[in-house]
Amino acid sequence: MLINPLDDAVRLASVPGSPGVYILGCLERNLSAYLQQVRALNLIFALSRDNTVRPDQRVCVIGAGFAGLTAAVAAARRGCQVTVLEQDAEPFLGLRACTSRWLHPHIHEWPRENSMNPSAGLPFLDWQTGTASTVAEQVLSQFRVLAATRGIRLVTGVRVDHFARRADSPWEIGWNNHAPVAFDTVIVATGPGQEKRFEGAHIPGYWTDRPPQTLQSASHEVLVSGNGQSGLCDVLAHTLTAYRADRAAQACLGPETRALQNNLMFIEHVVQGASDENALETLNDAYPTLEVPTGVDAWLHTQVRPDTHVTLNSPTEHWLNPHTDILSRFLASRLFSMGVLHIRVGRLAQVREVAHRFHATFQADANNETVSGATATFDEVLIRHGCVSSLALSFPSLFERYAQMRREKPDHPVIPAWSADFYR
Numbered sequence: 001m002l003i004n005p006l007d008d009a010v011r012l013a014s015v016p017g018s019p020g021v022y023i024l025g026c027l028e029r030n031l032s033a034y035l036q037q038v039r040a041l042n043l044i045f046a047l048s049r050d051n052t053v054r055p056d057q058r059v060c061v062i063g064a065g066f067a068g069l070t071a072a073v074a075a076a077r078r079g080c081q082v083t084v085l086e087q088d089a090e091p092f093l094g095l096r097a098c099t100s101r102w103l104h105p106h107i108h109e110w111p112r113e114n115s116m117n118p119s120a121g122l123p124f125l126d127w128q129t130g131t132a133s134t135v136a137e138q139v140l141s142q143f144r145v146l147a148a149t150r151g152i153r154l155v156t157g158v159r160v161d162h163f164a165r166r167a168d169s170p171w172e173i174g175w176n177n178h179a180p181v182a183f184d185t186v187i188v189a190t191g192p193g194q195e196k197r198f199e200g201a202h203i204p205g206y207w208t209d210r211p212p213q214t215l216q217s218a219s220h221e222v223l224v225s226g227n228g229q230s231g232l233c234d235v236l237a238h239t240l241t242a243y244r245a246d247r248a249a250q251a252c253l254g255p256e257t258r259a260l261q262n263n264l265m266f267i268e269h270v271v272q273g274a275s276d277e278n279a280l281e282t283l284n285d286a287y288p289t290l291e292v293p294t295g296v297d298a299w300l301h302t303q304v305r306p307d308t309h310v311t312l313n314s315p316t317e318h319w320l321n322p323h324t325d326i327l328s329r330f331l332a333s334r335l336f337s338m339g340v341l342h343i344r345v346g347r348l349a350q351v352r353e354v355a356h357r358f359h360a361t362f363q364a365d366a367n368n369e370t371v372s373g374a375t376a377t378f379d380e381v382l383i384r385h386g387c388v389s390s391l392a393l394s395f396p397s398l399f400e401r402y403a404q405m406r407r408e409k410p411d412h413p414v415i416p417a418w419s420a421d422f423y424r
């Protein structure tokens with residue numbers, strides 16, 4: 001069945017039983033800064049088309065990240081009175097301090113066309129590839145100008161303590177013990193949430209600033225636990241010298257690897273729509289048998305850091321995961337084939353920090369009894385086990401109804417669907 005992406009934008013954001021409340025990108029699996037902005041632009045365009053969002057309406061956006069700020073400007077340009085509520089003292093608190101992570105707007109699409117374009121190409125709050133810090137600054141500086149000209153009210157340090165529907169239809173939202181304010185539309189853009197943490201060890205969060213020189217020391221053993229997107233990013237960042245996804249794609253996966261790229265796309269096509277179990281099996285069967293031009297591994301060899309050995313911990317032996325981008329997955333699979341990356345199967349049960357080293361204990365994977373209770377020691381442990389949802393933490397009742405609806409509705413491709421003249 002062909003689904004109109006604009007119908008999808010509204011349908012997949014609506015909360016059963018809460019008309020006028022929309023969840024923007026909080027429970028998506030396919031997540032990037034750019035995709036969140038596209039989701040925001042699609043949603044406001046779709047709601048304007050339906051006349052749900054219209055001039056002089058009062059719109060409340062909760063969360064001032066990529067999604068929330070973009071939705072706020074889009075609604076303000078439509079003539080709405082927009083208030084943005086942010087819990088932190090300022091937007092992009094973590095990202096603005098992070099000079100060691102590189103963001104690229106389209107690289108998650110590699111090897112599709114346009115994936116190397118360094119410009120997001122959005123109608124506003126546009127940005128060029130750069131460190132997390134410079135990308136956040138680019139977006140925020142534009143937001144500040146637009147907020148001033150469009151009268152967007154940004155309130156920071158907010159704790160929402162009242163969220164209820166009035167009998168005559170608008171929503172009432174209160175924060176920090178102030179009297180509640182009425183809104184016609186509420187957009188909840190609280191992001192993926194807080195990273196899951198482990199007790200017993202100080203482990204740096206994903207956006208903690210860690211310039212390359214701080215990562216290096218003689219014979220550095222690193223454990224990255226978690227085989228999702230951020231786990232693979234950390235594997236590549238610690239295994240390769242000054243790793244940047246776009247540069248790696250350019251250096252070793254140019255046009256001469258077209259056949260390989262087509263094969264990777266074909267595998268992606270096969271796993272799309274498959275159950276998670278089947279997708280895992282397909283990926284883990286197909287990647288090791290790919291025909292890879294020798295130049296790819298040769299280039300990777302030149303980039304491998306001699307001072308660092310990385311172990312990736314995956315809960316199951318099928319460590320190549322469909323919820324990662326093709327490029328990261330492919331590069332990690334090559335490093336594994338080359339014997340550079342080690343895989344440790346089993347659930348990470350405990351991490352203890354003793355004399356500046358970390359003792360990690362792994363529980364058995366259901367299919368592999370041999371790793372039961374095994375312990376290994378590392379100089380550094382990075383835990384990338386996903387997030388505890390902010391939506392669940394802050395708005396449990398909304399979360400319950402929304403998550404139930406989303407369980408029955410698949411993730412959908414995110415493509416810009418607004419009309420060319422709408423955001424001019």
Ligand SMILES: Cc1cc2nc3c(=O)[nH]c(=O)nc-3n(C[C@H](O)[C@H](O)[C@H](O)COP(=O)(O)OP(=O)(O)OC[C@H]3O[C@@H](n4cnc5c(N)ncnc54)[C@H](O)[C@@H]3O)c2cc1C
Nearest residue numbers: 032033036063064065066067086087190191206230390394
């Ligand atoms: C570990 C990890 C690594 C990632 N790496 C990348 C990457 O390399 N590249 C990339 O493009 N994307 C990456 N992402 C995804 C990235 O986080 C998102 O693309 C982007 O930040 C999401 O934007 P957002 O606006 O939806 O959420 P966020 O940026 O998380 O913004 C949500 C905002 O809502 C606020 N908030 C939360 N709860 C409340 C509340 N109750 N009241 C008020 N405010 C609230 C938060 O403080 C925050 O400011 C990563 C995500 C994670 C978890």
